[in-house]
Amino acid sequence: MSKVLAITNQKGGVGKTTTAVNLSAYLAMKGKKVLLLDIDPQGNSTSGLGINKHHIKKCIYNVLVDDFPLDAIIVPTSVKNLDLAPATIQLAGAEIELVPTVSREVKLKNGLTTVRRDYDFVIIDCPPSLGLLTINALTAADGVIVPIQCEYYALEGLSQLVNTVNLVQKHLNPLLTFEGALLTMYDSRTNLSNQVVEEVKNFFGSKVYKTIIPRNVRLSEAPSHGKSILEYDPKSKGAEVYESLAEEVLKGV
Numbered sequence: 001m002s003k004v005l006a007i008t009n010q011k012g013g014v015g016k017t018t019t020a021v022n023l024s025a026y027l028a029m030k031g032k033k034v035l036l037l038d039i040d041p042q043g044n045s046t047s048g049l050g051i052n053k054h055h056i057k058k059c060i061y062n063v064l065v066d067d068f069p070l071d072a073i074i075v076p077t078s079v080k081n082l083d084l085a086p087a088t089i090q091l092a093g094a095e096i097e098l099v100p101t102v103s104r105e106v107k108l109k110n111g112l113t114t115v116r117r118d119y120d121f122v123i124i125d126c127p128p129s130l131g132l133l134t135i136n137a138l139t140a141a142d143g144v145i146v147p148i149q150c151e152y153y154a155l156e157g158l159s160q161l162v163n164t165v166n167l168v169q170k171h172l173n174p175l176l177t178f179e180g181a182l183l184t185m186y187d188s189r190t191n192l193s194n195q196v197v198e199e200v201k202n203f204f205g206s207k208v209y210k211t212i213i214p215r216n217v218r219l220s221e222a223p224s225h226g227k228s229i230l231e232y233d234p235k236s237k238g239a240e241v242y243e244s245l246a247e248e249v250l251k252g253v
């Protein structure tokens with residue numbers, strides 16, 4: 001049975017997609033069968049893995065709104081062992097269209113039931129909101145990973161996020177666990193980054209990954225080439241840290 005991990009933070013631009021793509025790539029490199037599920041209407045995980053969104057006829061929108069089978073939208077990627085369930089901008093409508101439907105929070109979980117046995121890991125790249133798409137991810141997931149950017153106001157909104165996770169645990173998914181907070185875009189030259197590391201450790205205690213993701217230009221360049229860091233520059237610092245994160249995640253299984 002697979003482990004389903006949602007990469008969530010309602011704050012934009014904190015490294016959710018970068019983490020979803022590169023963690024998935026390194027888990028796959030280590031021989032695990034991985035499905036990356038893109039549920040962000042921006043579709044950055046989809047294009048970041050070199051999939052042309054204009055060529056996609058059915059995406060995760062159809063699974064959530066039309067009960068289309070998930071296995072029918074899955075595409076292989078250029079990374080061995082890594083498949084993708086793509087998102088296109090059509091998904092932006094799902095947040096509203098799902099509102100009046102029955103069992104609107106469990107659409108993704110239901111969609112996943114038929115494919116879970118085919119994968120060791122399912123990684124979900126969430127949108128920057130706590131709306132129905134993220135609720136679907138949290139309801140379908142076994143664990144939550146929260147990337148936190150080492151920047152001003154890093155902790156802002158985290159109580160709201162923790163509250164949402166608690167509510168989902170209480171009403172929809174009692175087995176959901178908090179896997180860990182992941183510090184991203186760390187800059188060792190600034191006091192601010194070090195301050196954020198301390199604040200996040202105070203807030204989350206032991207639930208902070210030892211791996212800290214530094215700012216790394218190669219990580220920001222890779223998506224424009226449609227590649228994970230594993231393919232774009234496997235010798236870079238960015239590659240090294242995502243490999244180490246994958247090892248930590250594997251230890252937690």
Ligand SMILES: Nc1ncnc2c1ncn2[C@@H]1O[C@H](COP(=O)(O)OP(=O)(O)OP(=O)(O)O)[C@@H](O)[C@H]1O
Pocket residue numbers: 011012013014015016017018019040042044126127128184185186213214215216217219220221223
């Ligand atoms: N460690 C890093 N070093 C340098 N740039 C990074 C790093 N992580 C992410 N970035 C860049 O920062 C920007 C935001 O990252 P990313 O898209 O992963 O965040 P996100 O949380 O998924 O955003 P959104 O909330 O819009 O979905 C991107 O341009 C990405 O390439």
